Amino acid sequence: MYQYSCMNAISEVGLQKFTDQYTKTEVKEDADALLVRSAALHDMEFSDKLAAIARAGAGVNNIPLERCAEQGIVVFNTPGANANGVKEAVIAGLLLASRDLADGINWVKAESGNEDIAKLAEKEKKNFAGSEIKGKKLGIIGLGAIGILVANTAVHLGMEVYGYDPYISVDSAWNLSREITHITDVNDIYRECDYITIHVPLLESTKKMINEEAIAEMKDGVILLNYARDLLVDEEAVVKAVQSGKIRRYMSDFPNTTTAGVKNCIVTPHLGASTSESEDNCAVMAVKEVMDYLENGNINHSVNYPTCDMGKCKGVCRVAINHKNIKNMIGQFASVLGEADMNIANMANQSKGEYAYSLFDLDTQITDEVVEKLKNVQGVLRIRIL
Ligand SMILES: NC(=O)C1=CN([C@@H]2O[C@H](COP(=O)(O)OP(=O)(O)OC[C@H]3O[C@@H](n4cnc5c(N)ncnc54)[C@H](O)[C@@H]3O)[C@@H](O)[C@H]2O)C=CC1
Numbered sequence: 001m002y003q004y005s006c007m008n009a010i011s012e013v014g015l016q017k018f019t020d021q022y023t024k025t026e027v028k029e030d031a032d033a034l035l036v037r038s039a040a041l042h043d044m045e046f047s048d049k050l051a052a053i054a055r056a057g058a059g060v061n062n063i064p065l066e067r068c069a070e071q072g073i074v075v076f077n078t079p080g081a082n083a084n085g086v087k088e089a090v091i092a093g094l095l096l097a098s099r100d101l102a103d104g105i106n107w108v109k110a111e112s113g114n115e116d117i118a119k120l121a122e123k124e125k126k127n128f129a130g131s132e133i134k135g136k137k138l139g140i141i142g143l144g145a146i147g148i149l150v151a152n153t154a155v156h157l158g159m160e161v162y163g164y165d166p167y168i169s170v171d172s173a174w175n176l177s178r179e180i181t182h183i184t185d186v187n188d189i190y191r192e193c194d195y196i197t198i199h200v201p202l203l204e205s206t207k208k209m210i211n212e213e214a215i216a217e218m219k220d221g222v223i224l225l226n227y228a229r230d231l232l233v234d235e236e237a238v239v240k241a242v243q244s245g246k247i248r249r250y251m252s253d254f255p256n257t258t259t260a261g262v263k264n265c266i267v268t269p270h271l272g273a274s275t276s277e278s279e280d281n282c283a284v285m286a287v288k289e290v291m292d293y294l295e296n297g298n299i300n301h302s303v304n305y306p307t308c309d310m311g312k313c314k315g316v317c318r319v320a321i322n323h324k325n326i327k328n329m330i331g332q333f334a335s336v337l338g339e340a341d342m343n344i345a346n347m348a349n350q351s352k353g354e355y356a357y358s359l360f361d362l363d364t365q366i367t368d369e370v371v372e373k374l375k376n377v378q379g380v381l382r383i384r385i386l
């Protein structure tokens with residue numbers, strides 16, 4: 001039996017995928033797996049029982065990835081599962097930034113008791129006039145799951161699209177419309193584009209990548225969209241630029257005291273992935289990843305351990321070892337098993353940065369004594385017998 005705990009509201013459509021081998025617990029220390037959306041886990045202590053954390057979403061900046069790896073806790077995310085939800089929010093953002101629909105709606109609300117509202121509207125509407133996105137230049141920084149959907153949709157809406165992503169994956173490149181202009185120097189996005197949208201992960205290297213210098217390069221009256229993370233942008237510099245008119249509007253999905261309430265900063269309360277479809281997709285994917293890891297030891301879509309998938313165990317038992325990516329680990333594991341007269345029927349070993357993972361299918365049941373010997377190999381972080 002396995003236990004899981006939810007750190008945020010996770011879609012029931014996903015939770016229902018757990019079989020009767022799983023029960024939900026509110027006691028985090030009892031959980032084999034945690035399911036999380038945006039809850040901040042950096043200050044949380046993790047019990048030795050915890051084997052997996054699944055982020056039902058894309059961004060993992062709320063999870064201490066290295067500390068987890070060091071404790072042998074595999075962290076998963078659900079790449080692409082909420083990308084369409086975010087894309088649609090970004091397209092709405094493009095339109096809301098271009099047409100003064102939000103102020104227009106607020107005006108109607110404020111005048112709702114006015115009997116002359118219809119006549120007044122015709123007089124006042126000039127205050128809410130806007131511009132069209134067709135024919136305008138859109139620069140996209142980050143062409144992953146969300147960036148490519150935004151890029152392709154914007155082409156269909158008649159925009160001239162420029163894309164910048166020095167680390168673009170082969171899959172993303174295949175899925176990108178041929179209409180998109182490939183940019184190799186991000187400054188060309190800043191200099192050329194009427195609209196700029198950012199879709200990169202929040203990492204040390206991307207923190208405040210949109211800063212005062214970047215803004216200075218941008219066209220006067222540019223519209224900046226940020227549905228990725230607030231810390232990617234120096235928002236104090238953005239607010240100054242909005243107030244001076246350099247930036248016409250700043251669209252953000254991350255309310256904070258810097259941007260909330262500032263005229264021409266249109267901020268939504270982190271709604272990008274808040275659609276029933278995205279929530280269901282993320283939860284289903286997260287639950288499947290967790291079950292495959294807990295039951296079979298397979299790792300798919302982890303952000304702190306390598307992909308390693310041997311399907312279902314074909315031997316008598318499977319040994320799953322989370323360990324450091326250092327030399328002679330496989331040699332030492334094989335020696336321990338060989339000395340105990342245990343045949344390895346099948347095996348896999350993969351590494352990612354400082355961490356590695358090994359799976360061994362054995363023809364015989366492993367004993368506690370052999371498990372103890374494997375645990376004592378320097379660099380082993382966790383062993384599970386499945
Ligand atoms: N507002 C919301 O509710 C949501 C926000 N997000 C945010 O959006 C981000 C992107 O999500 P996905 O597209 O699903 O992730 P992804 O991992 O598919 O794509 C990220 C892309 O950014 C690129 N990249 C990394 N560093 C870069 C740099 N310095 N310059 C240019 N490109 C760079 C990568 O090569 C990759 O192609 C997430 O990390 C998350 O922070 C994601 C989902 C929902």
Ligand SMILES: O=C(O)CCC(=O)C(=O)O
Pocket residue numbers: 037038056057058059060082270273274
């Ligand atoms: O769970 C959510 O609503 C947040 C989605 C998000 O920001 C992400 O997937 O990175």
